[in-house]
Amino acid sequence: MADLKERFHSRQAVSRPSGSGRTLLQGLDLLGLKKRKQGLRSWIHVDTSGNSQIIEVDKFTIMHRCDLPARDLRLLDPLFVYPSTILGREKAIVVNLEQIRCIITANEVLLLNSVDSSVLRYATELQRRLTAPAVGEVWESDGNDLNGSRGSRNFDNVFGNTSPDDLPFEFRALELALEAACTFLDAQAAELETEAYPLLDELTSNISTLKLESLRRLKSRLDALTRRVQKVRDEIEQLMDDDGDMAEMYLTEKKRQMESSFYGDQSLVGHSSSGGALSVSAPVSPVSSPPNVRKLERSLSITRSRHESIRSSDSTTGNIEELEMLLEAYFVVIDNTLNKLTSLKEYIDDTEDFINIQLDNVRNQLIKFDLLVTTATFVVAIFAVVTGVFGMNLPNPLYDDPNAFPWVLVITGIVGVVIFGSFLLFFKYKRLLPL
Structure with missing residues (x-):
């Protein structure tokens, strides 16, 4: 690095040369x-x-x-x-x-x-x-050092499959790119988990505006990361579902087929020019060959080219298992990362639901308290009405009775208690207050 x-x-x-000594056109x-x-x-x-x-x-x-x-x-x-x-x-x-x-x-x-x-x-x-060095070479060299009879054992015979170093060059580079992307996304998912779970646990016990703001920013980051992980997963899944796209990515195989086809055509042209027997795919002179021979040669050439293209296509399609296994491995990795983010999002949603339930509970308690205070205010207003009635400047025989004032207070208080109890019974009947 x-x-x-x-x-x-x-x-x-x-340093680059300057153009100070040039003419106008050169400038x-x-x-x-x-x-x-x-x-x-x-x-x-x-x-x-x-x-x-x-x-x-x-x-x-x-x-x-x-x-x-x-x-x-x-x-x-x-x-x-x-x-x-x-x-x-x-x-x-x-x-x-x-x-x-x-x-x-x-x-x-x-x-x-x-x-x-x-x-x-x-x-x-x-x-x-x-x-x-390849894994098989390291295994073979270690076997030669330990025991000569075990030197013929290689990595493939032990595990029954080819080592990653046996992959074509393009697949090794693609594998490293997938590994880097999956590792980077998984690291970001782990970082989000490290930040999110303690914050969510604190929110369940203590709700504050600062913590809710931190949760909002965290959820925005989670949504953005989930979209990126989902896109990588969909891209890998789309490649795995299309055998033609996977066969198109065998660049080394296509290059080898093109080179073999090129050298084969060169050898056929050389053999034809040296005076040997006429090749099936060799060009036929329209002057020296009769029309029937030209038609036969052309049909044989077309049949052969079609057979070779179909055979190479079938072999390439049949050998896409190694690329499919490579994509499957990283599909599992990126799917695991997506499951982590999905679980984190569900946990955030559950925490939000719990917070909303707590807020609803507090809101309900406030409504109940407000209802009780309003009822009590209505009862106290009865005393204000009685006070207003007796405060009028009108002739009243109760003013001359010294025991009238206590009786007015007692009767008004009893009426207020009866009215307040009636409201409470009504609230209980309607299930507005848990009494």
């Missing part, structure tokens, strides 16, 4: 060259041997080199935010998984250079895996 950073900064520090050419060089981007190039270098190429060179349309390169643009995507093309695999944005071919990996540590870790780990 440090080596890649040092080489990147050294390339950035290279215009320099401006055009400057505009063209603005399209250059820095890529980390890793080949099949594990050698890496930083190159600067433009968009059209990448399109021509990897046989990709411009819309696929748009997915790798760091200025735009696109969802996670894995595209299998004729000569390349376009990978956009979180921070890892790269183009994988049968011979190389072009990784978009970035200051992000995840990109440098990906390049460093890919170099390490490509330069490390």
Whole structure:
């Protein structure tokens, strides 16, 4: 990682010649060259041997080199935010998984250079895996050191399957990209769990505005992370459901078939030109051959080409198990991460429901208290009515009786208690208050 950073900064520090001594036309050419060089981007190039270098190429060179349309390169643009995507093309695999944005071919990996540590870790780990000895070789060398008779045992015979180092180059690079994306998303999910569960446990016992605000921000992060994890899971599941897309991603196999077909055509052309027997797929001269012979040769050539294409397609479709197993492994990992986030979201929803129940309970208690206070106020208002009646400046014989005032208070109090008890019985009958 440090080596890649040092080489990147050294390339950035290279001085470019100035155009101060040029003519006006040359100055215009320099401006055009400057505009063209603005399209250059820095890529980390890793080949099949594990050698890496930083190159600067433009968009059209990448399109021509990897046989990709411009819309696929748009997915790798760091200025735009696109969802996670894995595209299998004729000569390349376009990978956009979180921070890892790269183009994988049968011979190389072009990784978009970035200051992000995840990109440098990906390049460093890919170099390490490509330069490390195969697992079977390590097992065999250890067996030779321990016992000569056990040296013929290899990793495949023990476990019954091929080691990860036996995968084609493009699948090893794709596996590392999936591993980096799944690890990154799982780490973020674990970080959310670490922050969320203590906060939710505190909210069940003590509700405050600050904690509710923290829960709101946490839920927003959870929703965004869930969408990203769901997109990666859907992308892997979509690839697993389509055998044609998986067969399209066997770049090494397609390259080998193209090379064998090319060398076969060259040998057939050479054999025909040397004066040997006429080949089935060799071109026939329209002058020296009769029409019936030309028709027969053309039909045999078409039949043979169709048979070979169908056979190669069937063999490629039949050999997609290794890619399917690779995708299945990381589908389980990303599905586990999604289950973690789903469980966390359910726990948050349950906590919110519990908080709402508590708030409803408090609200109901306040309503009951308000109802009792209102009833008591109504009873006390009866005393105010009696006071207002006796406070009028009108002739009344009760004013001359010294025992009238206590009797008025007693009678008014009894009437108030009766009215208040009647309200309580009514509330109990209507089940408005648990009495």
